Amino acid sequence: MQLGEVIGTVVATVKYEGLEGVRFLIVQPLDRERRPVGRPVVAADGVHMAAPGDTVYFIGIREAALALPEPFVPVDHAICGIVDHVERP
Amino acid sequence: MRIGRVAGTVVSTINVPIYENRRLLMVDLLDERGRDTGGYLICVDAVGAGYQETVLILDEGNGARQVVGDPNAPIRAVVVGIVDQLFVDGEVQPID
Secondary structure, eight states, X not given: OEEEEEEEEEOOSSOOTTXXXXXXXXXXXXXXXXXXXXXXXXXXXXXXXXXXXXXEEEEETTHHHHTSSSSXXXXXXXXXXXXXXXXXX | OEEEEEEEEEEOSSBOGXXXXXXXXXXXXXXXXXXXXXXXXXXXXXXXXXXXXXXXXXXXXHHHHHHHTOTTOOOOEEEXXXXXXXXXXXXXXXXX
């Protein structure tokens, strides 16, 4: 899993079956210092309430679909949680 | 599997239910000699690893789901061990 920042939303009316009601957000992956790294990806929102500006952690490939109500859907990134903060003692 | 060093804890209130009551660790990835590679992974803790400990990471979904005991868990990276020693090229590598 990796950190990311939600930078936008995607609106799609026509979607593959099973994706009805799933929100899609544009997520910029972050490095360990929370600097942008790599290209943004479109991720399904597994928590139903992530919004632009939120720092999130997201999961890639097959496991992404498991974060959604229907586990056999064509999704390759999904947000699993909204990060409050990262504790470094 | 990968080797990493625990760099912190990710605190999250709003998450997918399987993550409730599980520790999420920020783990910096190390190379085979225990040197920092610049990469990191967010991992579910399965062994009780502490800050700055060198750990063994499983980054593969099927095994991870088996570790957490849920065949539908959206989890991929799990800390599955605490490394005591790295022995490469006939030498013990410094890991602390």
